[in-house]
Amino acid sequence: EAGLLASARAELLVMYRWPAMWAFVLIPPAVTLIDGYIEQYVLYRAGAGAIVLSSPAQVLTTILPGQYVPAVLNSIGFDPTLPGTAAFFLIGALAAGSNWAGGTIKTSLLQAPGRARTSAGQALGIAVALVTSVILTFAVAGLSSVVIAVTATGSASPAASPLPTAGRLAAAFGIAVIVSLAWGAAGWTAGTLLKSATGAFAALLLWITVVQSQLDQYATEMPGLLRTVYDMLPDASTNTVTTLFGQVNNGVSPGTLGEVTLPVAFAILAVYALACFALPVVVTRRRDIG
Numbered sequence: 330e331a332g333l334l335a336s337a338r339a340e341l342l343v344m345y346r347w348p349a350m351w352a353f354v355l356i357p358p359a360v361t362l363i364d365g366y367i368e369q370y371v372l373y374r375a376g377a378g379a380i381v382l383s384s385p386a387q388v389l390t391t392i393l394p395g396q397y398v399p400a401v402l403n404s405i406g407f408d409p410t411l412p413g414t415a416a417f418f419l420i421g422a423l424a425a426g427s428n429w430a431g432g433t434i435k436t437s438l439l440q441a442p443g444r445a446r447t448s449a450g451q452a453l454g455i456a457v458a459l460v461t462s463v464i465l466t467f468a469v470a471g472l473s474s475v476v477i478a479v480t481a482t483g484s485a486s487p488a489a490s491p492l493p494t495a496g497r498l499a500a501a502f503g504i505a506v507i508v509s510l511a512w513g514a515a516g517w518t519a520g521t522l523l524k525s526a527t528g529a530f531a532a533l534l535l536w537i538t539v540v541q542s543q544l545d546q547y548a549t550e551m552p553g554l555l556r557t558v559y560d561m562l563p564d565a566s567t568n569t570v571t572t573l574f575g576q577v578n579n580g581v582s583p584g585t586l587g588e589v590t591l592p593v594a595f596a597i598l599a600v601y602a603l604a605c606f607a608l609p610v611v612v613t614r615r616r617d618i619g
């Protein structure tokens with residue numbers, strides 16, 4: 330246990346001094362702030378003349394505290410600019426791929442406490458980075474919604490759109506953490522298997538720009554076997570849990586996403602998180618690092 334925690338601290342120290350890692354950690358809060366709040370507030374202030382498909386009142390509704398929870402989860406699950414799932418994947422892929430490509434993994438593994446504990450400690454460090462990103466996203470969105478509410482209504486928790494209850498907020502935070510761990514672990518596995526952050530990034534780019542959007546779009550039309558395969562991928566489960574509290578829109582239908590039942594969604598994300606954190610530990614334990 331002491332060796333595992335020492336390895337986690339060492340990994341966190343490296344990541345803390347790593348500008349690229351901070352950039353990926355800050356992607357979800359930055360994208361949520363810009364797409365979810367700044368852009369919408371600008372439209373609201375611009376008035377009806379600048380809004381084609383909705384009214385200023387509809388736009389304001391999406392950025393008040395009452396929509397805070399679904400706004401964050403939607404951004405994490407399927408933001409049109411860059412979904413948080415991609416950022417979480419990049420965090421894991423950068424940590425693993427850079428270690429292998431740069432050869433720094435050899436130095437780490439040749440020191441105590443042994444390969445398995447060292448690798449598990451690195452996984453724990455990545456998990457801390459993922460949760461930090463989630464915390465920052467909730468903090469930025471929450472502060473933004475309160476500031477906008479005070480500016481527009483004079484109250485931090487207006488009666489028409491009050492702040493979420495503690496239970497609702499805790500549930501949403503738990504969902505975001507599960508999603509971050511599943512996708513971050515997938516990135517860590519990709520970076521480890523490919524021994525390259527660049528290779529993992531390329532795989533993610535292909536998935537997001539070509540495969541994922543098509544699968545989500547046609548999921549409801551897929552025949553039985555193909556739909557079963559799709560349901561086993563993390564996309565459907567992510568869609569399910571990140572829309573649990575609704576979808577935020579400005580009067581425009583966001584479309585139908587492929588989903589599964591809620592118990593299945595949580596089970597699949599948990600399996601991805603556990604399996605993709607465990608697999609690199611096994612691979613690292615057995616792989617030749619000479």
